[in-house]
Amino acid sequence: MIPGALAKRLKKQITSYEGNVSHMYLDSEGYVTVGIGSLIPSLKAAQKLPFVHNKTLKKATSKEIQQDYTKIKSQPKGKYSFKYKKYTKLILTQKSIDNLFATQINQFHKELKLLYPKFDLYPTEVKMALFDMIYNLGMSKLKNLFPKFNLAIKQKNWKEAAKQSHRKPTIPQSRNNYVKNLLLNAATSNSNLLKQTP
Amino acid sequence: MKQKFKVSCIIIPLFFITGCYENQSTSKTPVKLFSYYQAPANLPDNIKKENISDLKKILTEKWEGNINVIDINTPEKLIQISSCEEYFKYSHQNLETRPLSYYKIFVRDTVLCEATRIIANGKPSSKTYLDSIVFDKHLPEKLPKQMAQIISTMESKRILANNNISTWAQVEPVTRTEKKGPYHLIYYNEGGSERLQLLAKGDFNQDGIEDMLIQINDAVEGGTYSATRLFLLTRLKPNGKIKLLNEWPKEPN
Structure with a gap:
């Protein structure tokens, strides 16, 4: 859950x-x-x-x-x-729609953990970005059509993942920007955290 | 048993009528509209789409309700679009629908508007090298790489820059093909499918050589992604490569 x-x-x-x-x-x-x-x-x-x-x-x-x-x-x-x-x-x-959505999100959660074994340890922004990607693309296309994105995620290189996350038209630019900004925010938070570490 | 496929070619006489596949050196081949052509879905259900004059009317026909859009560079200004003709005025801008959830259907309708405009402005051709193209499971081995199901923008750039890849089949293997009609096939790949339909043939770029307009509908398994894409293709010599002239939708500026 x-x-x-x-x-x-x-x-x-x-x-x-x-x-x-x-x-x-x-x-x-x-x-x-x-x-x-x-x-x-x-x-x-x-x-x-x-x-x-x-x-x-x-x-x-x-x-x-x-x-x-x-x-x-x-x-x-x-x-x-x-x-x-x-x-x-x-x-x-609305309650039934919410339940249906929750069932799907829980299924996607299982699939995301298969794709990225350390998924549960990722920052919230990265999780949000990955949920958006898998809800839209399905597991198979996320796995096969975004090899450099997946590599960047596994290497926790959120900045590179942001660059590789862009989907072609029929995806509105604001949705692409939303995912990109989530990943860039995670990159910024990560770099701030590293700076604070003595 | 009934005939498996209906004849799906409607001949549209622009200047004079010739046979559907006749192409004599002294005559011109008219624009051919196939039954797979679809008018934008936001038009009334009973809209006529039998010939060129119908298609010309479709370009100005009012949609069933306005669609609210914004240019993402000036999001405070709401634009209402209610026909293909109105859409063309704004097509160079980065449009998004309000609500955003209508975006996919809006983009699909704008692609169908483009298809309608291209066919409506088509001219008879004096030469054709397209008739030998067979619409079968091997077609992706001949069609350009841009027609493969590439959703990642960065992967798309890498594939376009790779000179060793030239065809759709080289980008992604087709795992299964389903023939739905003479010029209508579904090509399945791992986790998705591409529904290919031939919309029209004619001279669409005014060079006298016959071109073809193909629509592809992308779908993915287990996700909400879908896309309607349009490709204008030609062949400049017998058995030559199938060349991409143009494609829609365009990447935003």
Whole structure:
């Protein structure tokens, strides 16, 4: 488990980039999605989520979830998420979205520890940066497409990691700057700490 | 059993009509629009996109709602964009949406605006060297390296500077291919995929030689990253290298 304060900061930041949508919608590739950019890979996966009726908050049945899922799946992909609302009757409550997010973050935490065995010892800023990277890229792409970034992280060379962290367009510049600045802040804190050490 | 693939080529007569793949020395080959072309998703669902005049209308057609953007160099000034035409006025600026979570869809729509403009301004070509290109699992061995799924900006720079790498296949091995249509394939790699679709053929850079416009949709496993990319490609001689003329989206200034 990751500390509550870190989880809260992560949720705030990742929500600003991925949105927070209570109903099902299609992402730009046509995958059914909900909450904070959480992909629903199949109808079966959707039926495991605690959807409720938008108006009454009454628990939805498997059949009702199937109706919403099928309706969304048949829409054109790549529209803004709010455009899909009219095709749905069900939502996830904010508590359910938060639980889904927490489950994903805990899974990413396990994956980050596999990629970087000393992850839990890294400064908070570095952890925040790595969570943002893995939430966006998935473990496989973070591991394979950013070799020099990973090397810099393992060497605790946060300044170099900041330089190597930049992702190509479709990632807004402010998100790239956010990750870069987290790593640069860690580098500055590290160098101040070294200066203070007698 | 039904025919597996629908014929997906619509011939658009600009000056006169020739056969879809006819290319006689005395005639010109018209712009060909394929069924994989998509209009920006923020347009009304019933928008027509059958021919060049439809595409010209799409450029000025109002979107279903304004999209709020800012230039990150002057973030205090909110800009409202509601059509491709309006977007082109600001396309040289470093735009970000408000809220930021709409950014990915906005960038996708702007790429589709670019595709629409390129096709709408296309001209018939007098020469073509593209017809022998086969859309199959070997295509990444012939397409330029820029079309590989490179997400890291620094890795991208290293790969572009490396003269020993020239093709997509040299950048990343394709682990599996799924053919969805005559000019529509999904190339899977470790942890991701690239959906490739041929949008149009025609003379898009006014040199008389036929070019092709290809869209790639990137997806990754276990992450929220996705991207829509557009590539303008040509071939200048029979069986020559496929040359990249331009690509979108552009890196911010």
